[in-house]
Amino acid sequence: MATQPSIRTRGMELLMSYYQHPSVKVRNQLVQLNAGLVRKIAHRVSHQCAEPYEDLEQIGYLGLIRAIERFNPHQGCAFSSFAVPYIRGEMLHFLRDRSGTVKIPRRWQQLNKEGQRVREALMEATGRQPTDNEIAEALGVTVNEWRESKLATKNRLPLSLDATICQQIDSPMTLGDTLPDAHYQTLQNLEEDRQQLQRAMNQLEDKTRQAIEFVFIQDLSRKEVAEQIGVSPMTVTRRIHRGIQQMVTLLQPQVLQTDP
Template sequence: MATQSSLRSRGMELLVSYHQNPSVRLRNQLVQMNAGLVRKIAHRVSHQCAEPYEDLEQIGYLGLIRAIERFNPNQGCAFSSFAVPYIRGEMLHFLRDRAGTVKIPRRWQQLNKEGQRVREQLMEAFGRQPSDEEIADVLKVSVNEWRESKLAAKNRLPLSLDATVCQQLDSPMTLGDTLPDVRYQALQVLEEDRQQLQRALNQLEDKTRQAIEYVFLHDLSRKEVAEQIGVSPMTVTRRIHRGIQQMVGLLHPQVMQSDP
């Protein structure tokens, strides 16, 4: 327990350091510390699709890097909880991009049809299920080609969204459970925008930040805000205008740099 606690503490220290002063060295350290999380998710997803575990793991690291770059330690959220949607989302995007209409080569169609006939003949001769090696030997093809033709024929069949793809400890996971949740993705984008706005807001001078928060978050009038922070209503207006311009520059620095 002490070791796990110290690792979490070290991880948060690195996240704070990266948030304050990003660097490739710190990012690589954080990737190494959280590699187990990527492997765990890749292992689960690999049981829900035909893609190799190794490919999913590599894609998952892209999601981990995105999570590291967007995580704000000041929000009070555990990094693992924050990172999981990014890692799993990258894998699901990868699977979605590779999906499409399955077109089986004519040779494989013929090979699969002939293979089924050979299987029946060998079952009758041996009194048991023949192995892939035995079927491939009769077909005079490699074992790998025979297996690929079988897999192609299997994947060509449409699946119900209620089809079980993985048996969890408490309940089965269906194909529909693995599909991206559009509403969740939209909420995730909104949360990312909120965090970026909060990060920019936190970089403003205190009274400027307070003026913006009072007006836009607490719906106070400029006169009420002036009384709260001890300045004139005109000063409040100027602070809000200046603060918004500063936030725009923080959120879109490339736009501000291109202005004359």
């Protein structure tokens, strides 16, 4: 049975191979190898919506393929961290296309509709705005149930990013101002991954590190690398394989922390 490090090593080798020479065969192998990531995200998203898990899983594979096609292993980013936004993004696009507003439970919809009718009747009878207690009593529900139905209806429509959330001295702060810069966060994550990869590379034996850098960064052939470091091409291949396994072992704790 394949161990976790060997699976990660195989994945890294396939990603390197696909980046240098893209092919449907290698891409399909990568899809199979990362199918668990798609299923994991689909499982989570399915609990947050009414769409079937199977539909979300199929949509997620489209995101995985896009991630494979765009991934650059030389940037030092863990593929799982890179692929998650693509996979989840495809699912969210699918959900957004299926529904323009947030769905609320049918009971709350009916309760709110009946509550509006009761409110109008009480206003006509008393000549004033009825309280939540009066409306809830007329509906035969608790005050909390009535208030929850009102809040759900109020929150059904999306907020504008231009909506003011607080007033500063010189200018108001809008909802859009509080949103994180996704591009900056991506660059920050890539830099952190690059630093982790570099630290792992620095712990390799000199000729092993040189072999990996020559092949995967400078794109030299194994024969050319063998001449550079004074060993046989077969030794270069063995050093690369051993070096990748060592790096995966060194990076494994960090990778596990960033898995979704």
